[in-house]
Amino acid sequence: DGGITQSPKYLFRKEGQNVTLSCEQNLNHDAMYWYRQDPGQGLRLIYYSQIVNDFQKGDIAEGYSVSREKKESFPLTVTSAQKNPTAFYLCASNPGLAGGRDTQYFGPGTRLTVL
Amino acid sequence: AQKITQTQPGMFVQEKEAVTLDCTYDTSDPSYGLFWYKQPSSGEMIFLIYQGSYDQQNATEGRYSLNFQKARKSANLVISASQLGDSAMYFCAMRGLLSGNTPLVFGKGTRLSVIA
Numbered sequence: 001d002g003g004i005t006q007s008p009k010y011l012f013r014k015e016g017q018n019v020t021l022s023c024e025q026n027l028n029h030d031a032m033y034w035y036r037q038d039p040g041q042g043l044r045l046i047y048y049s050q051i052v053n054d055f056q057k058g059d060i061a062e063g064y065s066v067s068r069e070k071k072e073s074f075p076l077t078v079t080s081a082q083k084n085p086t087a088f089y090l091c092a093s094n095p096g097l098a099g100g101r102d103t104q105y106f107g108p109g110t111r112l113t114v115l
Numbered sequence: 116a117q118k119i120t121q122t123q124p125g126m127f128v129q130e131k132e133a134v135t136l137d138c139t140y141d142t143s144d145p146s147y148g149l150f151w152y153k154q155p156s157s158g159e160m161i162f163l164i165y166q167g168s169y170d171q172q173n174a175t176e177g178r179y180s181l182n183f184q185k186a187r188k189s190a191n192l193v194i195s196a197s198q199l200g201d202s203a204m205y206f207c208a209m210r211g212l213l214s215g216n217t218p219l220v221f222g223k224g225t226r227l228s229v230i231a
Contacts, residue, residue: 031216040124042206042223050216058218088158096216101148101167104208104219106160 002027004107006091011112013078013085021076021110023091030096032074033104036060037088046089049074050096078112086114117142117209119222126227128197135182136192136205136225144211149190150219151181154204163205166190167212194227202229 004025013019023032031050035043045058049068063082068074074093078085089110094102118141128134140149151163166174166181174181182191190209194201204226208219 033218035221040223042119042121042221043219045218045220048216048218090158090160092160094216101165101212102216103150103162103165105162106152109158111158 004091004093004105006089006107006110009108009110011110012115013112014115016080018077018079019112021078021089021091021112023074023076023107025072025074025093025105025107027093027095027105028071029093029105030071031094032068033092034058034064034066034074034076035090035092037090037109043090046076085112087112117144117147117211117220119207119209119220121207121222121225123225124223126225128194128201128227128229130199130229130231131196133193133195134197134227136194136207136227138190138192138207138222140188140190140207140209142209142211144213146212147209148212149181149183150208150210151179151190151192152206152208153201154206154224156203160206164192197229199229199231202227 007022033048034046047066049055065077091107092104094104120139147168149166153161164176180193204224206224208221
């Protein structure tokens with residue numbers, strides 16, 4: 001089955017530790033995105049990548065880092081510099097073929113809690 | 116830059132009734148796309164419907180339709196014959212169509228509760 005997988009579903013980390021969230025897609029999509037969602041809030045963009053080996057900061061990139069070494073993978077690292085990392089993290093992708101009309105497909109999300 | 120405003124934090128609707136979820140937007144792009152997503156309590160984001168700014172007709176997908184009023188910059192989602200399974204968060208989003216794979220910009224969402 002084609003889709004986007006995120007692991008783990010729940011993640012707990014101690015304050016001061018870096019943690020990496022996985023995002024993998026087998027849809028052959030060019031573009032991938034990371035969003036953060038806080039309770040009762042919409043989705044805010046962290047980073048996005050339109051092509052392999054290239055990525056851009058979103059609105060709330062401070063304290064996060066990404067890499068895009070392979071088309072199917074776009075891991076997100078939450079560093080100790082991120083002051084309030086407890087949130088729900090969603091990864092998404094889209095084909096990039098229809099000039100912006102493409103639907104963005106989402107993974108199931110990772111809920112990160114800092115203890 | 117784009118901005119999406121959803122002014123209804125929460126809505127209630129009786130089962131089998133229709134409900135309208137409001138969405139207004141602001142953009143300087145001459146060509147743009149508008150999207151609606153549903154987010155159940157599980158957290159997954161489910162695509163519902165798409166409207167292009169130059170589409171001649173309002174989009175429809177089953178029980179979902181989009182009331183697109185370009186001059187008023189509104190793209191309201193209409194759900195007909197509400198079902199208990201429609202209870203969820205609903206997000207309106209948009210992107211400019213001239214710039215390819217740019218990320219969607221989302222509103223803060225509306226929580227819909229369907230009452231039996």
